[in-house]
Amino acid sequence: MKKFKIFAFATLASIFQACFNSDDHVFDEADTTDIKIEATLAHSSTDFSAKVKADTFNIGDTVYFLTDISPNKIIKVQDYHWLMDGKHCSSDFNFKKRIEEPGYHKFIFVLKDFFGDMHYDSLDVWVADKPILDDKAFIPAEGTQAFDPYESIYFTWSAKTKGINLAHRYHFTLSEQSYANAESKFNDIDTILTEPYFIFHNKLNPFKKYNWTVQAINEYNLVSDEKIESFFFTKGISKEGSLEATIDIGNANIVPVQLSLSSDKNNSKDFNYKFNVSSSKNEISLGAIPAGSYKLKLYSDYSDFSIVEKDIDIHDGFVTLVEKLKLIDTIPPTITSITGQDTISFADTLKFVVKDGSGQITNQKTKVRLESEQILEKFYNDSILNVVLKETDKSWAYRILTISATDGSQNTKTKSFYITPTILWFTTNSDTTVASDGLVYLYIEDNNSYDFQVETFRFYNITRDEMIFSIPSENKKSIHAELSASLFDSEQIIESTIIYKNGLMQKKRWKLRVKPATATEEE
Amino acid sequence: MNLFNRSIIPLLVVFTFFSIFLAGCLDAPDYPSALQPVESINISVQQKGNSFSTVLKVNPSDSATIKANVDPSKYQDDIYFEWFYSSNGKDSLLSPGPEYSFYPNKNYGTIPNKLIATDGEGNQQTYEFSIVVNTPPVLADSTIPVNGDTLYGSETSAFLFEWYSFDRDFNAGDTLFHILEIDGTSYDVGTLLQVKQSGFKMGEHKFRIIVRDIYGDADTLDYKKFYVVDTLEAK
Numbered sequence: 001m002k003k004f005k006i007f008a009f010a011t012l013a014s015i016f017q018a019c020f021n022s023d024d025h026v027f028d029e030a031d032t033t034d035i036k037i038e039a040t041l042a043h044s045s046t047d048f049s050a051k052v053k054a055d056t057f058n059i060g061d062t063v064y065f066l067t068d069i070s071p072n073k074i075i076k077v078q079d080y081h082w083l084m085d086g087k088h089c090s091s092d093f094n095f096k097k098r099i100e101e102p103g104y105h106k107f108i109f110v111l112k113d114f115f116g117d118m119h120y121d122s123l124d125v126w127v128a129d130k131p132i133l134d135d136k137a138f139i140p141a142e143g144t145q146a147f148d149p150y151e152s153i154y155f156t157w158s159a160k161t162k163g164i165n166l167a168h169r170y171h172f173t174l175s176e177q178s179y180a181n182a183e184s185k186f187n188d189i190d191t192i193l194t195e196p197y198f199i200f201h202n203k204l205n206p207f208k209k210y211n212w213t214v215q216a217i218n219e220y221n222l223v224s225d226e227k228i229e230s231f232f233f234t235k236g237i238s239k240e241g242s243l244e245a246t247i248d249i250g251n252a253n254i255v256p257v258q259l260s261l262s263s264d265k266n267n268s269k270d271f272n273y274k275f276n277v278s279s280s281k282n283e284i285s286l287g288a289i290p291a292g293s294y295k296l297k298l299y300s301d302y303s304d305f306s307i308v309e310k311d312i313d314i315h316d317g318f319v320t321l322v323e324k325l326k327l328i329d330t331i332p333p334t335i336t337s338i339t340g341q342d343t344i345s346f347a348d349t350l351k352f353v354v355k356d357g358s359g360q361i362t363n364q365k366t367k368v369r370l371e372s373e374q375i376l377e378k379f380y381n382d383s384i385l386n387v388v389l390k391e392t393d394k395s396w397a398y399r400i401l402t403i404s405a406t407d408g409s410q411n412t413k414t415k416s417f418y419i420t421p422t423i424l425w426f427t428t429n430s431d432t433t434v435a436s437d438g439l440v441y442l443y444i445e446d447n448n449s450y451d452f453q454v455e456t457f458r459f460y461n462i463t464r465d466e467m468i469f470s471i472p473s474e475n476k477k478s479i480h481a482e483l484s485a486s487l488f489d490s491e492q493i494i495e496s497t498i499i500y501k502n503g504l505m506q507k508k509r510w511k512l513r514v515k516p517a518t519a520t521e522e523e
Numbered sequence: 524m525n526l527f528n529r530s531i532i533p534l535l536v537v538f539t540f541f542s543i544f545l546a547g548c549l550d551a552p553d554y555p556s557a558l559q560p561v562e563s564i565n566i567s568v569q570q571k572g573n574s575f576s577t578v579l580k581v582n583p584s585d586s587a588t589i590k591a592n593v594d595p596s597k598y599q600d601d602i603y604f605e606w607f608y609s610s611n612g613k614d615s616l617l618s619p620g621p622e623y624s625f626y627p628n629k630n631y632g633t634i635p636n637k638l639i640a641t642d643g644e645g646n647q648q649t650y651e652f653s654i655v656v657n658t659p660p661v662l663a664d665s666t667i668p669v670n671g672d673t674l675y676g677s678e679t680s681a682f683l684f685e686w687y688s689f690d691r692d693f694n695a696g697d698t699l700f701h702i703l704e705i706d707g708t709s710y711d712v713g714t715l716l717q718v719k720q721s722g723f724k725m726g727e728h729k730f731r732i733i734v735r736d737i738y739g740d741a742d743t744l745d746y747k748k749f750y751v752v753d754t755l756e757a758k
Contacts, residue, residue, distance in 0.1 A: 137708050144721035145679040154718045158711035197713045232681070315755050318677070 036070035039109040039121040045096065054124035056220045059102055059163070063125060067093045067109050076114040083108045102128045102164035126220045131168055133159040133216040133226040142230040146317040149204035149234040156197040157228055159216035166218040169194050177209035177231070179285045180247075181275035184208075192217075206236035207288055207319055209244060233319040240288045241314035245322035247277045247284065247298070249305075251410040252329060252358065254278040256301045261286070261294040261312075269294070277327070291316040304329040304357030304407070329358050332411035335403050338384075342415075344401075345509070346394055346422040352385040352403055360408030369402045370419075394422035396506065421506055425452070428496035431510050434485045437517040442468070444496055445478040452500040462509065463492035488514045561602065563594045564640050566652055580655040580738055581627040583691075588624045589654070591638055602642055606635040609651070627656045659740035660699050662732055663687035667717075670747040674723070677755040681719035688716070688734040688742070702733040725753040 040051035042064040057063055065082060069075065073093060082090040084107055089097065099105065107123040138157040140147070147153055159168050170193045176186035186205065191198075204210065211231045216224040236242065249255045257277050263269030269290055277284070291314050298308040308325045333356035337344050344350060354361055363380040368387050377388040385403065393399070398421060404414040425448035434440055444457045457479040459468035471479060491513050499505045567575035570587040581587040589606070593599040599621065606623040607614040608631070617623060617635050625633050638650040667685035668674060674682050688699050703710045703718065706728050712718055729748050735741040 137710055139703075139710055139712065139718045139720050140681060141720055141722040143679050144681045144719065145677070147681050147719065154712075154715050156710055156712045156715060156718060195713055196711060197715055199715070315677075318679070318755065 033071050035075065035111075035113055035117075035119060037109060037111050037119045037121050038068045038070075039107070039123050040066045040068070041107070041123050041125065042066060054126075056126040056128070056222065057099060058222065059100060059127055059129045060098060061127070062096050062098050064096045065090070065094065065107060065109075065123070067121075069093070069111070078112040078114060078116065080109070080111040083110060099125065099127045102161075128164050128166060128218060128220045128222060129162045130222045131159045131161045131166075131216040131218045131224045133157065133214065133224040133228065135226040135228045138214070138228055138230065140230075140232050142232075144232040145319060146235040147204070147232055149206050149208075149236075153200045153204070153232075154197065155200070155212060155214075157214050158196050159224060161218045161222070166220065167194070168196070168216050168218050170196060171215045171217065172198050172212070173214075174198075174200065174210060174212045176205065177211060177283060177285070178281065179244075179283050180277045180281040181273065181284050182287075186210075204234050206234050207240075207242035207285065208234050209283075209285070209319070210234070235317040236288045239291055239316050241291050241316055242289055242319045243286045243296075243312060243314060243322065244319050245284050245325050247282050248324045248326045248328065249277055249279065249282060249409075250326075250328035250330075252279065252360075252408045255305060255327065255329075255358075255408075257327065258299055258301065259284070259286075260297045261289065262297070263292055263294055265292065285319075289314045296322075298325055298327055300327060300329075302329065302358040302360075304331040304409075304411075306330075329407065329409035330411060331357055331407075332413035333361055333405040333407050335385075335405055335413055335415040337417055343418040343420060343509075346389065346419050348389060350387045350389065350401070350417075350419075352387065352417075353383055354380065354385045354403070354405045355383050356405070356407040356411075358407045358409060361405055365406045367404045371400055371402075396421050396423040396425065420509065424506055424508060425449075426496075426498045426506060426508075428508050429494070429510050429512075431512075433513040433515055435517045436485050436514050438485045439482045440485050440488060440512065440514075442481045442483060442494075442496075443479065444498055446498060447477075448500075452502055452504060454498060455501045456497075456499040458495075458497040458499065460495040460497065461488075461492055462495050463489065468494070485514045488512055490514050560595075561593055561598050561642070564602070564638075564648065564650065565592050565594070566590070566638060566650060567592060568654065579652055580657055580740075583627050583656050583658060586624055586626045587654075588622055589635060590622045591640065591650075592621075602640050605639045605641075607637040607639065608632050608635055609637040627654070631656075655738055657697070657736065657738045657740055658691040660688050660690040660697075660734045660736045660742050662734050662742045662744050663689070664744065666732065666744070666747060668747070668749040670749075672749045674749055674751050675754045676751065677753050678724055679721050680723075681721050682723065682751075683717060683719050684730065685717040686732045686744075688732075690736055692736070697736050697738070699734050699736055702735075703730065704733065705730040723751045725751050 040053060041055060042051050045064055051066060080093065081088055082095070085105055105125045105127060107125060109121050111119040113119065134157060139155065161168070172189065172191055172193050174189035176184040178184045189200070209231055214228040247257065255277050257275055259273045261271040269292065271286070271289060273286060275284065293311065293313050296310045296312050299305065305327050308327055310322070312320055312322060314320055333354055336353045338351040338353060354366060361380065363378065366378065366380055366385055368375040368378050370393055375387055379386045387401070399419040400416050401419055402414060402416045404412055406412040426444050426446045428444045429442060442459055446454050454473035454477060456470055456472055458470040461468055469481070491511065493509050494512050495507055495509045497505060497507045565577055566579065566589060567577045568579050568581055568587055568589045569575040570581050571585050575590055591604045593602055604621050605619050606617045608617055614637060615632065617633065623635060625635070627634060634654050634656070636651065636653050640648045640650070663686070665687060667683055676682065684703060686701070688701065690697050690699055698714065700714065701712050703712045705720065727748055727750050729746040731744050731746045733741060733743040
């Protein structure tokens with residue numbers, strides 16, 4: 001029995017020994033995985049690509065708070081939660097929150113792992129509304145006149161961010177107006193100020209318009225929606241004023257302009273100005289002018305533009321403002337054929353006169369279409385538009401050639417011309433000169449290859465607008481007639497016409513000249 | 524095993540041990556039934572018959588009284604107070620008692636900046652504070668335009684507004700901020716003492732200036748009237 005007890009004790013001892021011998025229970029650092037947490041925030045639930053640790057938000061914005069846990073979120077943990085400014089705000093890994101309290105907020109993600117170790121990561125959030133800039137009450141008020149260009153100018157304004165006491169800075173700019181007739185040489189001011197006022201001590205130029213702008217930015221870098229955009233004018237020496245005007249030139253790009261000021265009382269006070277006005281630079285400033293009443297006349301070198309006449313007063317120290325003097329071209333170009341006719345004969349090169357009182361027609365501003373086909377081979381020079389036709393443009397029928405021209409003010413004229421058939425199924429007279437005591441030999445001979453039956457032969461005096469004769473064909477394919485030349489004027493256009501029974505008709509115009517009997521000559 | 528056949532000494536030892544242990548439990552102190560009776564002590568200052576204010580700001584033109592207030596007030600007499608002027612770690616006792624009157628001139632050695640409160644058991648609490656000695660700003664009655672002035676020009680004319688403000692603390696770093704109020708519209712003109720403004724139709728207008736220093740003391744002038752005559756339209 002005693003041996004058995006000794007054996008049992010030894011067995012139990014060896015079992016316990018085995019428990020303590022196992023290397024499996026020895027801590028091996030290589031087998032461990034560190035727990036890492038990272039908190040981030042984002043502006044949008046759909047775009048987490050721009051995750052940051054700190055950012056600024058407007059009041060009421062929804063902020064998305066996100067956590068990444070390494071190795072993953074299914075590790076054994078005792079607790080995790082978010083704190084906002086030290087107070088519990090969420091028990092989720094990820095959550096969203098609308099933040100209504102302006103100011104700085106610290107968000108901390110806290111994780112207590114299985115072993116009781118604490119892990120933290122924090123985010124910084126600044127919340128505020130955009131600053132509100134008072135864009136109604138500021139100094140100097142918009143359009144203030146007669147600032148002495150040699151005195152300091154004081155600018156003031158005010159801005160605040162609702163619900164929170166934040167410092168503000170201000171983006172301030174000051175620039176001199178550039179005019180169509182005068183470039184500014186002023187060194188623009190573009191600066192950031194920490195106080196809501198600015199004193200400009202340097203010299204300004206007399207009788208100029210100065211534009212200034214202010215926009216507020218709070219210390220969270222939020223920029224005000226409002227922006228002060230104002231202007232003021234300087235004065236010059238005593239008994240002088242100036243005039244500033246904006247000129248509306250409609251759709252024109254650039255227009256040469258002349259302006260004259262004639263004094264009502266004293267002819268010696270006449271002033272004349274020449275300058276170009278463009279759509280982007282349409283403000284003019286006339287510099288110092290003796291105070292008084294004047295007649296203003298504004299006109300362009302181009303005849304299509306209207307003339308503006310206006311009575312104006314120039315006040316001592318003030319810049320008289322004249323808004324929108326309308327110098328507009330509403331007259332489209334004119335288009336005529338070189339012959340003056342709307343029906344023209346086919347030629348390799350057709351010539352048209354395209355003119356405009358704005359002097360701003362270019363080849364690019366003309367378009368030529370032969371029915372549906374655009375003709376690109378065209379040249380515009382010295383008011384003449386040359387249109388080149390191809391051999392394949394010839395037809396047995398009338399063709400419509402449409403020309404459009406657009407002037408610098410976008411006034412467009414479109415005109416169509418008829419090109420007489422070039423492929424004729426008949427022969428008839430060409431331009432002819434006969435002696436007044438001779439005979440005019442008229443003929444039409446059909447030679448169509450389609451077996452069309454001729455119904456009528458006709459000769460018509462276009463110049464006199466009267467029928468010479470119209471004869472049924474009676475199944476004949478030609479007609480010949482002789483008429484006394486004395487029946488005709490010295491020069492006329494004759495139109496030979498053949499009408500087929502299927503309704504088709506072809507015409508040809510030719511010129512008949514009748515000369516005195518002593519000088520008979522045939523061309 | 525029969526216990527009665529053995530000595531009772533071991534049993535007595537065990538019994539004695541448990542008795543001592545239980546007696547120790549019975550000797551544990553009671554849970555404190557009364558909390559600290561004084562919840563807070565605040566410091567306020569009074570001047571020129573005004574009520575006491577916790578804004579520790581005084582005008583050097585008149586004597587001031589500083590007072591320590593105990594909350595709840597029923598313990599006011601149970602606390603002993605001492606007012607000190609402390610500088611460079613050295614305390615100078617100015618006066619004992621809950622109140623101390625002083626003349627707030629620029630001799631800061633007479634102006635307390637430290638209070639030690641002591642209860643009946645010798646517990647002490649120290650309060651450090653500072654009293655701002657500030658002279659309110661003053662606006663001169665002289666302005667441009669003067670009351671009743673007539674200004675000639677037009678609605679776009681730049682009319683000068685000018686005023687003068689003073690503050691005895693200016694050299695001590697005080698700054699004056701002004702508000703120009705014209706016809707009910709306030710313009711925050713900051714430290715400027717003149718501006719030029721336009722936009723005045725022909726007729727009567729009124730304006731005033733308000734000046735405020737960085738401590739919130741302010742001065743203002745009564746509304747002044749000016750009249751605009753539109754000389755350009757008249758022509």
